[in-house]
Amino acid sequence: MNHLKKTDPEIEQLIKLESKRQKEGLEMIPSENYVSPAVLEAMGSILTNKYSEGYPHKRYYGGNECIDEVELLAQERAKKLFKVPYVNVQPYSGSPANLAVYLATMNPGDTVMGLDLTHGGHLTHGYKVSATGIFYKSFPYHVKTNGRVDFEEVLKLAKLHKPKLIWTGATAYVYEYEFEKFAEIAQKVGAYLAADVAHTAGLIAADAHKNPGKYVDIITTTTHKTLRGPRGAMIMVTNKGIKKDPELPEKINKAVFPGLQGGPHDHTTAAIAVALKEAAKPNFKKYGKQIVKNAKTLAKELINKGFKLVGNGTENHLCLIDLTTIFGPGGGFFMQYALDNSGITLNKNTIPGEPASPFYPSGVRLGTPALTTRGMKEKEMKKIANWIWEVAESIKEYKLPKNKEERIEYLKKFRKEAKTIKTLVKIKKKIKIFASKYPIFA
Ligand code: DSN
Numbered sequence: 001m002n003h004l005k006k007t008d009p010e011i012e013q014l015i016k017l018e019s020k021r022q023k024e025g026l027e028m029i030p031s032e033n034y035v036s037p038a039v040l041e042a043m044g045s046i047l048t049n050k051y052s053e054g055y056p057h058k059r060y061y062g063g064n065e066c067i068d069e070v071e072l073l074a075q076e077r078a079k080k081l082f083k084v085p086y087v088n089v090q091p092y093s094g095s096p097a098n099l100a101v102y103l104a105t106m107n108p109g110d111t112v113m114g115l116d117l118t119h120g121g122h123l124t125h126g127y128k129v130s131a132t133g134i135f136y137k138s139f140p141y142h143v144k145t146n147g148r149v150d151f152e153e154v155l156k157l158a159k160l161h162k163p164k165l166i167w168t169g170a171t172a173y174v175y176e177y178e179f180e181k182f183a184e185i186a187q188k189v190g191a192y193l194a195a196d197v198a199h200t201a202g203l204i205a206a207d208a209h210k211n212p213g214k215y216v217d218i219i220t221t222t223t224h225k226t227l228r229g230p231r232g233a234m235i236m237v238t239n240k241g242i243k244k245d246p247e248l249p250e251k252i253n254k255a256v257f258p259g260l261q262g263g264p265h266d267h268t269t270a271a272i273a274v275a276l277k278e279a280a281k282p283n284f285k286k287y288g289k290q291i292v293k294n295a296k297t298l299a300k301e302l303i304n305k306g307f308k309l310v311g312n313g314t315e316n317h318l319c320l321i322d323l324t325t326i327f328g329p330g331g332g333f334f335m336q337y338a339l340d341n342s343g344i345t346l347n348k349n350t351i352p353g354e355p356a357s358p359f360y361p362s363g364v365r366l367g368t369p370a371l372t373t374r375g376m377k378e379k380e381m382k383k384i385a386n387w388i389w390e391v392a393e394s395i396k397e398y399k400l401p402k403n404k405e406e407r408i409e410y411l412k413k414f415r416k417e418a419k420t421i422k423t424l425v426k427i428k429k430k431i432k433i434f435a436s437k438y439p440i441f442a
Helices: 002-007 009-024 037-043 065-082 094-105 151-161 179-189 201-205 239-244 248-260 266-279 282-305 332-340 369-373 378-395 404-418 422-436
Strands: 086-088 111-113 165-168 192-196 218-222 233-237 318-322 347-349 363-367
Touching (some): 002 009, 037 266, 065 086, 065 233, 065 266, 086 248, 094 165, 094 192, 094 233, 094 248, 111 151, 151 179, 165 179, 201 282, 233 248, 332 347, 332 404
Parallel strands (some): 111 165, 165 192, 192 218
Antiparallel strands (some): 086 233, 218 233, 318 363, 347 363
């Protein structure tokens, strides 16, 4: 970063500090990952200089002969990897990709169904504060106490509200997605079925999870989670989707551009192409399967230590700890903060039937994709589960005040005290030594 050092030392310094944080800590936010140096090079390339509104060989500006090839390569690789006949690789990220699906399949005011945000769904699956819940009528479905989708409810709501679009997929769900069951319901009511596999795309590419292609009409995914690409997204249409609506690919293209976006981020498209090539290699299959093995080991060890897990384990890359048995309602903040101070990054999360609130949730969500990229396996998961338990033990006397007015002061006091808890300081030192042994460029 020689140029940056000269022209903008403040930003250069901040990147350095973040790089140190990424190396010395354990990244367990299940939606994060480390990209390869090749993906990073493509991302940081001069392709960022170009404008290319439109699609390959149908651009509004000149000079796109190289960009066309880049985008076509990304498309071909995605189609081959996910076994689909159509893909759009231009969405800036997951939320615009999902919004484009609405634009392509619905009119404003039409009805959508998706998993409720507080039950593990995503904002863009129709949550009330998202454009998808403001411009469309949303009837969310939920999970049961074991964390599994309540299919009786899905069927009941679908029959009652006749949605145009149903989403499957989640951000905090510990089971493999049940595409078949959703397909049956969508078929019954004539809805488009879209699978948002942002969290599990890498697992699908690795054959660790089943491909939704046979069951759904549309697949959306971000490219930066288990897939290990740059921050971006893709929308795919399956053979089933084309059979249902032969114009669907064209509708998606129009929804992305000019419906929602302007010029695509060509440097990102190139980096997506690189990531897709990497994901097609045999060692990516091992990687995807190892993510799941690691998550299962982590889940088992966390339970052995004494944690309660939603679903009593996991079938994918993430675990959801129900902290109510330790902290009562609203313990997520304490664990996220204390772990952050110990070198483990994860996020506070609601649990099914959340007894507190989305702002002060009662669980934490943690996963294994980034750790697996660094080469960690089952042995390391056991060690990490132990540290997480030690952290919980050292702060378990803290409880979220019932009286809302007392909370801000109480949390301020907790944050101050947490910095001096000896166990946390000791674990942070150990984690720094431990994590630094595992490269972030695998
Ligand atoms: N923010 C992502 C996640 O963490 O799951 C979803 O968009």
